[in-house]
Amino acid sequence: MTSATTASARACANIALVKYWGKRSGPGNLPAEGSLSLTLAALVTETTVTFDPALAVDELVLDGEPANAVRTTEFLELVRSLGGSQARARVVTHNKFPTASGLASSASGFAALAVAATRAAGVTIDPRALTRLARKGSGSAARSIFGGFVRMHAGDRDEDAFAEPITSPLLDRVRMVIAIVGGGAPKLHGSRDAMDHTAETSPLYQAWLATVPPDLATAEAALAAGDLEQLGTVAEANALAMHATTMAARPAVIYWQPATLALLAAVRTLRGNGRAAWATIDGGPHVKVLTNVEDADHVARALAGVEGVTATTVSMPGAGAEVIS
Ligand code: 2P0
Numbered sequence: 439m440t441s442a443t444t445a446s447a448r449a450c451a452n453i454a455l456v457k458y459w460g461k462r463s464g465p466g467n468l469p470a471e472g473s474l475s476l477t478l479a480a481l482v483t484e485t486t487v488t489f490d491p492a493l494a495v496d497e498l499v500l501d502g503e504p505a506n507a508v509r510t511t512e513f514l515e516l517v518r519s520l521g522g523s524q525a526r527a528r529v530v531t532h533n534k535f536p537t538a539s540g541l542a543s544s545a546s547g548f549a550a551l552a553v554a555a556t557r558a559a560g561v562t563i564d565p566r567a568l569t570r571l572a573r574k575g576s577g578s579a580a581r582s583i584f585g586g587f588v589r590m591h592a593g594d595r596d597e598d599a600f601a602e603p604i605t606s607p608l609l610d611r612v613r614m615v616i617a618i619v620g621g622g623a624p625k626l627h628g629s630r631d632a633m634d635h636t637a638e639t640s641p642l643y644q645a646w647l648a649t650v651p652p653d654l655a656t657a658e659a660a661l662a663a664g665d666l667e668q669l670g671t672v673a674e675a676n677a678l679a680m681h682a683t684t685m686a687a688r689p690a691v692i693y694w695q696p697a698t699l700a701l702l703a704a705v706r707t708l709r710g711n712g713r714a715a716w717a718t719i720d721g722g723p724h725v726k727v728l729t730n731v732e733d734a735d736h737v738a739r740a741l742a743g744v745e746g747v748t749a750t751t752v753s754m755p756g757a758g759a760e761v762i763s
Contacts, residue, residue: 449553451535452581471592
């Protein structure tokens with residue numbers, strides 16, 4: 439019997455500026471359209487994977503507690519199919535987030551798992567293939583393989599549905615303020631089920647899909663030109679279109695709380711006062727605000743004063759997923 443092999447990895451979550459919301463049918467967790475994101479230094483997951491011939495089943499420990507390993511095992515089966523270790527694995531993962539709820543932990547989680555598991559299994563894999571592997575764990579995880587601005591391609595086939603980094607003069611200047619909306623309500627709708635439900639029942643879904651390619655083109659042009667206003671404007675509009683689509687699903691999927699709307703109003707006020715501030719919202723009530731290094735602290739203070747906001751964090755762009763031991 440061979441001995442246990444282990445590796446640890448760190449990955450940052452990412453926030454989409456042009457959202458992924460809807461899958462193509464069939465295997466491989468293929469997105470219906472592309473997406474574009476910013477990886478964030480403030481949202482870090484660290485994961486250690488140990489392939490151990492003494493284990494009978496895969497085990498998952500999430501933030502110190504034993505957790506359901508079904509999705510982890512599905513993912514580890516993909517790693518084992520790449521020809522490295524065939525042993526079961528113990529996965530110990532920790533989200534080092536300022537708060538635990540609804541902050542893209544599946545993106546950082548599956549990116550860190552992809553890096554740690556392939557390394558621990560002894561599988562050699564190039565970065566693009568690693569993004570495709572991470573995508574099969576969670577669509578947004580493909581983007582967390584890279585730091586900074588990242589473009590996910592929907593492609594026509596499995597091989598074409600990968601993520602790649604995008605260079606931009608904005609990378610040094612951009613910041614994201616994360617405003618956490620409290621209330622303690624657990625997330626009502628997991629993203630995976632909610633996007634399938636939206637695709638099946640929302641009369642706005644086809645219009646949403648038609649919105650994404652031109653929004654991607656606008657966002658990429660803004661990144662190339664270093665135009666934060668253009669990037670922020672399209673990001674806010676794209677997020678609101680995604681949420682309009684989910685709200686029109688039957689029955690509706692509504693992620694917002696009263697503080698979410700209050701934050702959107704505060705962001706408009708900040709812009710009216712000449713500040714750089716554009717909002718985006720994911721599968722939860724929190725609001726993330728794209729801003730620049732000059733305005734980040736002012737924006738964070740303003741958002742902290744909105745009723746219902748329990749915490750704010752200013753994040754720099756984060757690095758790509760990497761092995762840490
Ligand atoms: C995104 N979200 O682009 C969008 C916007 C949430 C809102 O990707 O089913 O957990 O695992 O592929 O990646 C969340 O969905 O979905 C997500 P799966 P995932 O960031």
